[in-house]
Amino acid sequence: MKLKQAVVGTAMLAGMTTAAYAQSAGSFTVTTGWFHLAPQSSSKPLKVTSIGGSPTNITEPNTGATLSSADTIGLALGYFITDHIATEFVVGYPPSFDLNGSGSLEQFGKIGQAKQWSPTLLFKYYFNAPTATFRPYLGIGVSRIWFTDEKITNGAFQANVLHGPTSVTTDSSWEPVFNLGFTYAFNEHWFAGASVSYLPLSTTAKLNTQAKTPVGTLNVQSETKIKLNPIVTYVNIGYRF
Incomplete structure (x- = not known):
């Protein structure tokens, strides 16, 4: 009888230990992996808004730009508020996007580049029991987006279209952010996962050019609105505390 009680007690203790490390309320997770960002991009025609300090509204027809895809490494820190609801903070090394001309600008190929920063806070709802090996989830959140190192890299485009040295902001x-994915547990600590996110993102690129004209060098300001709308995939490996 004592042997039987000891076996049952050991089994219960093992079950409690497993549950303590499940994806349950109070547990923390950290993941790292690979992000692939695939912009579904388009842009408005380039519009000249000022010449020599005088406001204008000149649209350059059939001009546009698209963004290339990009890859980067990322890190996510998560916390389970309940057995099914978790919050996650996601950051990645800022990927660099190439800006390629479209329409009449397609002949120039790559015309510029920029790095994107997008730290994100997600709230996820996990399906299945906390101890389940496979747990799909749905998520929603918000991302703060900004760009750095924006620059024109194509000399021919800068000279023949913009007509002078140009800075970009x-x-x-x-x-x-709209998110869905899953995790797959290998044991009580280690797991892998994959997710897909969509961001309805657009930004306005503003160009400031010191344009060479027949009457001398004039400051010319122009802009274009670019829709990125990236689809972001994240394949990762994680550890549960």
């Missing part, structure tokens, strides 16, 4: 914004 972009807007920053808060954007919603």
Whole structure:
């Protein structure tokens, strides 16, 4: 009888230990992995808004730009508020996007580049029991988006279209994030996962050019609105505390 009680007690203790490390309320997770960002991009035609300090509204027809895809490494820190609801903070090394001309600008190929920063806060709802090996989830959140190192890299585009040295700035914004994915547990600590996110993102690129004209060098300001709308995939490995 004592042997039987000891076996039952050991089994119960093992079950309690496993549950303590499940994806349950109070547990922390950390993941790292690979992000692939695939912009579904398009842009408005380039619009000249000022010449020599005088406001203008000149649209350059059939001009546009698209963004290349990009890859980067990322890190996510998560916390389970309940057995099914978790919050997660996601950051990644800022990927660099190439800006390629479209329409009449397609002949120039790559015309510029920029790095994107997008720290994100997600709230996820996990399905299945906390101890389940496979747990799909749905998530929603918000991301703060801004760009750095924006620059024109194509000399021919800068000389023949913009007509002089040009600096670039972009807007920053808060954007919603829609997310779905799953985790697969190997044991009580280690797991792998994959997710897909969508961000309805757009930004306005503002160009400031010292344009060479027949009457001398004039400051010319122009802008274009670029829709990125990236689909972001994240394949990762994680550890549960």
